[in-house]
Amino acid sequence: MLGRISLVAGGILGFALFIILGRPIYQEFSGGPGSIRGQLQTRGQAVVTELRASIPVQVNDITRLVGAELQDQSLYYYYTLDLGRDEIGEDVVRQSVTSSVDQSICADDELAWLSKRGMTFVYSFIDKDGNLFIEVPVAPGACDGEEETG
Numbered sequence: 001m002l003g004r005i006s007l008v009a010g011g012i013l014g015f016a017l018f019i020i021l022g023r024p025i026y027q028e029f030s031g032g033p034g035s036i037r038g039q040l041q042t043r044g045q046a047v048v049t050e051l052r053a054s055i056p057v058q059v060n061d062i063t064r065l066v067g068a069e070l071q072d073q074s075l076y077y078y079y080t081l082d083l084g085r086d087e088i089g090e091d092v093v094r095q096s097v098t099s100s101v102d103q104s105i106c107a108d109d110e111l112a113w114l115s116k117r118g119m120t121f122v123y124s125f126i127d128k129d130g131n132l133f134i135e136v137p138v139a140p141g142a143c144d145g146e147e148e149t150g
Contacts, residue, residue: 106143
């Protein structure tokens, strides 16, 4: 009799654990709204919507932010340059992006949260002739050394 009670209690405990742990695990695997992937999409789209409401924005003397788009787990920023391919080197643009990550992503709570959870940020530059000049990706986790704020 005691063995049967233990078996029933074990079954109930197992079922309770399955209910408690199964739903979050299912959400992650299915990509539901409660999953990290679902949150990345929702929060990433909110960032894009906010950016689009304020563009175009002159960033500096030669750079203008003209668009933003969310593609899967990548947030694209589209910029135009007032210079041609022969007037500025790709390394200069790449260095400018990588040296500003702390200010442009990590200093913003929402962007830092997205980065820490798998969002790639892609800075796409179009030259004055309308041609793709360079794309500079910033990999997820660029802010891992920063304090958690969200």
